[in-house]
Amino acid sequence: MSVHLKIKMARDLYERFSSQISGIPGFGRMLRDYRNQIHLSRDVMNELGLPQTCTHCAVSIPGGGCCGPEIAQWYDTLTLLLNLFFQVDFPDEPYYPDSCLFLGKDGCVLLARYHFCVNYLCSRITSRLSAGELGRLTSQSGRELYAAWRMEGVLRQFLTSRAVPPKALN
Numbered sequence: 001m002s003v004h005l006k007i008k009m010a011r012d013l014y015e016r017f018s019s020q021i022s023g024i025p026g027f028g029r030m031l032r033d034y035r036n037q038i039h040l041s042r043d044v045m046n047e048l049g050l051p052q053t054c055t056h057c058a059v060s061i062p063g064g065g066c067c068g069p070e071i072a073q074w075y076d077t078l079t080l081l082l083n084l085f086f087q088v089d090f091p092d093e094p095y096y097p098d099s100c101l102f103l104g105k106d107g108c109v110l111l112a113r114y115h116f117c118v119n120y121l122c123s124r125i126t127s128r129l130s131a132g133e134l135g136r137l138t139s140q141s142g143r144e145l146y147a148a149w150r151m152e153g154v155l156r157q158f159l160t161s162r163a164v165p166p167k168a169l170n
């Protein structure tokens with residue numbers, strides 16, 4: 001399924017179910033915790049000076065460096081749906097030709113990101129950071145991904161209970 005079709009499905013699910021999902025006990029708290037973990041990950045990345053490195057690479061290297069066009073295709077409907085709860089606006093076309101659809105002018109436009117995008121560290125980064133810095137970064141990435149996994153579980157359970165086929169969520 002193309003990423004554009006998954007975006008369409010995520011928007012449709014959001015329109016149909018966002019009010020009911022927001023009413024699930026504990027959902028608001030989990031969403032705030034997830035957002036908080038995303039921001040904490042960004043704080044660690046900022047402290048380690050990574051956004052400049054990643055953005056430079058993503059916007060200067062033809063094909064987007066690590067942010068290549070194929071990666072948007074790996075996104076599932078549930079992760080896209082989570083972004084809609086954060087009011088993320090998906091682009092219709094990639095800002096940089098031959099790069100990931102979600103790579104905006106100054107970096108990734110998503111808040112909820114696929115595990116590859118959260119976890120992947122290229123050799124340019126790993127060779128620059130100390131073991132302690134790498135440990136901080138990967139620990140925080142783990143906390144962010146754990147919060148994402150909890151959110152996905154809640155969404156999946158709710159949507160399957162409303163007869164949304166599981167394969168429509170992948």
Ligand code: SF4
Pocket residue numbers: 066067068071072100101102103104107108109110113117
């Ligand atoms: S989703 Fe974001 S981080 Fe992942 S490849 Fe695309 S632009 Fe890069």
